[in-house]
Amino acid sequence: MRGLADVGSTQKAANGDREAWHRSVTPPRTHTLITRPADFEMTLHDIDSKAVWRRRVLQARRQQSGDERYRANQCIADHMRNLVQPERFVAAYVPMDSEPGSMSMLDVLKDNGAQVLLPFTSANRPLSWAVYSGADDLVPAAFGLREPTGPDLGPDGLSLVDAIIIPALAVDRRGVRLGRGAGYYDRSLAMVRGDIPLIAVVNDDELVSRLPDEPHDVRMTHVLTPTGGLQLLDPALFVAMRS
Template identity: 50%
Template sequence: MQARTKAEWRELVLSGRRALTPELRASEDQALVGLVTVGVADGSTVCAYVPTALEPGSLEFLDALRRVAGRVLVPITRGPGPLHWSEFTGADDLADASYGLREPTGPAWDPDEIRSAGTIFVPALAVDRRGVRLGRGAGFYDRTLGLAAPDARLITVVRDEELVSELPEDPHDIRMGWALTPGSGLIPLGEE
């Protein structure tokens, strides 16, 4: 049997996410709120993301991080290069942006601001046990994560069913060290 392509994986995962009931999504998002601060150092800088309607997490997820971390940075898209960053200060300071995203309206920092983060939460459609992450295909995170500090914890946030045995990998893909799922919490990755 031939392995699925990245495009086939994307279609499969997005179809599954679209089929989620609002109750299950809310339950999973609430579970993530209770798990997201595990291992985040008090007063530290954390990079995260503002979840879209089809991504695990919620604004409460970001608020939980704000209660522990000194700064929570979220991405701002500025063309095809690496992501820029802005501080998440609450839902009231978000505005609609490109690609159906919501972004902070405050000051923006250059892409290398990611180096200040000890923990980086990365959205994904799926991740495998080796740490290979499947994104949406635009490459923003692949171009950005290479700027992170070498000792930063790269944590991808997925549903439990989206942690799979093996995904296709390209040379430019940056592997994750951890997966955060609603049912299993923080799971170390890197098994070959």
């Protein structure tokens, strides 16, 4: 594993390659297909509260069978194989409860040579970050989370990364992300450079047309789903619709 002294040279190289990265991970818009059960259809016409959205999504996740969840998580892990080039830094998360994703997702990134940063929480502060070295080095934490035990890189750890993989309850095509409401990611992502891909991971039926939004919400640039893989979103559409 490289030391942090190598980060400066890595970041310079990354800056030169970032445009190529965007081209390589952005599929045609025609690939952004979603399917969802009729009883899960949600729009602003009948749901205008983030709290209601959260209850509905969490209820639907609880109704997934173990086999459905396993297959979806295997697909997500497979999509991670070509997401980040070896020796790049990527921020990710440890899935909890029914969140899409698994430890396999993290191990695929790590085994392919990426330096994976995972978050840990401090009350009312942006997330801090540490390098993921394996599942055995994770420890139980508040809210049912598991957190890394490596050296604390602080909130500025995100300055090292070439992409950020983010948990979400749902995301819409404008890039609006529905989180759990604690605000940790909004505080952290507000500090990130504008050219960093922000990739929300959700189930296929959690990519929707439109979600409730607030001014402080940070827009996602991409979404990753089990069936659709990596898909481009359109945060510019959000700005246009509000202007």
